Amino acid sequence: MERHTSALALVVGSNGSPSGPDLPVHCLRPHAATIAADWFVRHFPGDVLYAVKANPHPAIIDAVYAAGVRWFDVASVPEIELVSARCPDATLAYMHPVKARSAIRRAYFDFGVRIFAVDSSAELQKLIAETNGANDLHIIVRLAVSSDYAQHKLSGKFGAAGPEAVMVLREARAVAEELGVSFHVGSQCMRPEAWRVAMQSVSEIIRAAGVTVDIVDVGGGFPTAYPGLIPPPLIDYIEEIKAAFEEMPVLENADLWCEPGRALCAEAGSHVVRVELRKGDTLYLNDGAYGALFDAAHDGLVFPVQLLREKGRPRRPMKAFKLFGPTCDSIDVMEGPFFLPADVSEGDYIEFGLTGAYGSALATKFNGFGEYIEAVIEDAPMSTMYGGVTQPAEIIALKDAVIEL
Ligand SMILES: Cc1ncc(COP(=O)(O)O)c(C=O)c1O
Incomplete structure (x- = not known):
C-alpha cells in the first residue's frame, strides 16, 4: 500500500506541480x-x-x-x-x-x-x-x-x-x-x-x-x-x-x-476526493453517498474538511458549500454545509476527516464508481477523543479542521 506523510503529500507531486490521483483515496491511519x-x-x-x-x-x-x-x-x-x-x-x-x-x-x-x-x-x-x-x-x-x-x-x-x-x-x-x-x-x-x-x-x-x-x-x-x-x-x-x-x-x-x-x-480514516465541477456554491465530487461518504448524505453527518493545496498559496475567506457525489442519483447529495476556501475549483482535492467508521465499509459500486486507491497516512487525524487530558480540551483539534494548507 502507498505510504505518505500527509494527505497533502499524496496529492501534490514532489516537484510542486499537482499530480493528484484520478480516483478517490481511502487514507488509513x-x-x-x-x-x-x-x-x-x-x-x-x-x-x-x-x-x-x-x-x-x-x-x-x-x-x-x-x-x-x-x-x-x-x-x-x-x-x-x-x-x-x-x-x-x-x-x-x-x-x-x-x-x-x-x-x-x-x-x-x-x-x-x-x-x-x-x-x-x-x-x-x-x-x-x-x-x-x-x-x-x-x-x-x-x-x-x-x-x-x-x-x-x-x-x-x-x-x-x-x-x-x-x-x-x-x-x-x-x-x-x-x-x-x-x-x-x-x-x-x-x-x-x-x-x-x-x-x-x-x-x-x-x-x-x-x-x-x-x-x-x-x-x-x-x-x-x-x-x-x-x-x-x-x-x-x-x-x-x-x-x-x-x-x-x-x-x-x-x-x-x-x-x-x-x-x-473513525479517527483512523480520512478520505480524499477531487472536485470535478463547481456550480456556484455547489461542488461535484468523485465520491459521495454511494461511496465512502454515505453518512454525510444519509445521516447528515458533517465531517471536518480541508482543502489540500500547496503551502504558500494565499488564504481565501471560507464559504459554505453543498456537495454532490458522482452518481446520477439526485439523493447523492451532502447538504453539509461544508466550509471551504471561497475559491475552491475544479481539480482541487478535499480531505474529509474522521471517515474511518462506516466510510469505506459502506462504499458501493453503483453507477460504475466505487474504485479507490488506498494509502497509509502517517500524520495525526483531524481531531481526537484520545488526547490524554481532561475535557473540554480532551477533544483536541489536531489540525485546523477547515484550513487552506
Ligand atoms: C451489535 C452491534 N455492536 C456494536 C456495533 C458498533 O456500534 P458503534 O459503531 O456505534 O460503536 C453495532 C453497530 O451497528 C452493532 O450492531
Whole structure:
C-alpha cells in the first residue's frame, strides 16, 4: 500500500506541480486505531470487542489487535473468516441476532464460535437445532432499549422487549452454558447517561425473568468528535457504565463487555476526493453517498474538511458549500454545509476527516464508481477523543479542521 506523510503529500507531486490521483483515496491511519483501542483496553472495566462492521480493513483489525484487543464482534461468515485468518487466537462473538442456518453451522463447527446473539425464540430454536443441541453455548439475548440520545438510532430492528424478552431469557437460560444480555443505545451516542437508563431497563427485564446472568454486554455507540457533534469525554461514559453495572441484578462475578466500532476506527480514516465541477456554491465530487461518504448524505453527518493545496498559496475567506457525489442519483447529495476556501475549483482535492467508521465499509459500486486507491497516512487525524487530558480540551483539534494548507 502507498505510504505518505500527509494527505497533502499524496496529492501534490514532489516537484510542486499537482499530480493528484484520478480516483478517490481511502487514507488509513492505523496508528490512530491503535491509540483508540489502547484507551479502551486501559479504561473499560471489562472485555473490549471490536465491532468489525465499522471498518473491516485488515490494517484496522491488525491495529486494534496490536493494542491488545482479542475479542471481536462479527456479524457474518466473511467477517468470521477475515478475523480468524488474521488473529487465530481471537475470541469471536457472532452478535447478529438473525443468522442463516448455514452461517450458524459454519460458525460453530468450522470456526469454533461459541458466543451467539439472539433476540427471539425462533432464532434461539435455530441456534439449538443447528448446533445439534450444544451444551457449550454462550447465548447473549439482545434487548431493546431507547436510542433517544444517539445520532444514529438502532432501536427499530433488533432487540426483544416486554414479555417476549422475559420468555427468551428463560428459554436461553435453560440451554446456555453462559447467559448474557446485550443492547445498543444507538451509534454516536451523545449522552453517557443513555447507558444508565438502558442498564436500568435491562435490569427490570432480568428481574422479571428471574434468571442468573453471567455477561452484560453494553454494546457500541461510543462517539467521535465531529464538527457540531462534540460529545463529553469518553471517561464519563466509562464512569456511567461502571456505576450502573454495580446496580444490576447479575452474578457478582458477571463479565462486562463493550463492542465499540466507531470509537475505535473513525479517527483512523480520512478520505480524499477531487472536485470535478463547481456550480456556484455547489461542488461535484468523485465520491459521495454511494461511496465512502454515505453518512454525510444519509445521516447528515458533517465531517471536518480541508482543502489540500500547496503551502504558500494565499488564504481565501471560507464559504459554505453543498456537495454532490458522482452518481446520477439526485439523493447523492451532502447538504453539509461544508466550509471551504471561497475559491475552491475544479481539480482541487478535499480531505474529509474522521471517515474511518462506516466510510469505506459502506462504499458501493453503483453507477460504475466505487474504485479507490488506498494509502497509509502517517500524520495525526483531524481531531481526537484520545488526547490524554481532561475535557473540554480532551477533544483536541489536531489540525485546523477547515484550513487552506
Ligand atoms: C451489535 C452491534 N455492536 C456494536 C456495533 C458498533 O456500534 P458503534 O459503531 O456505534 O460503536 C453495532 C453497530 O451497528 C452493532 O450492531
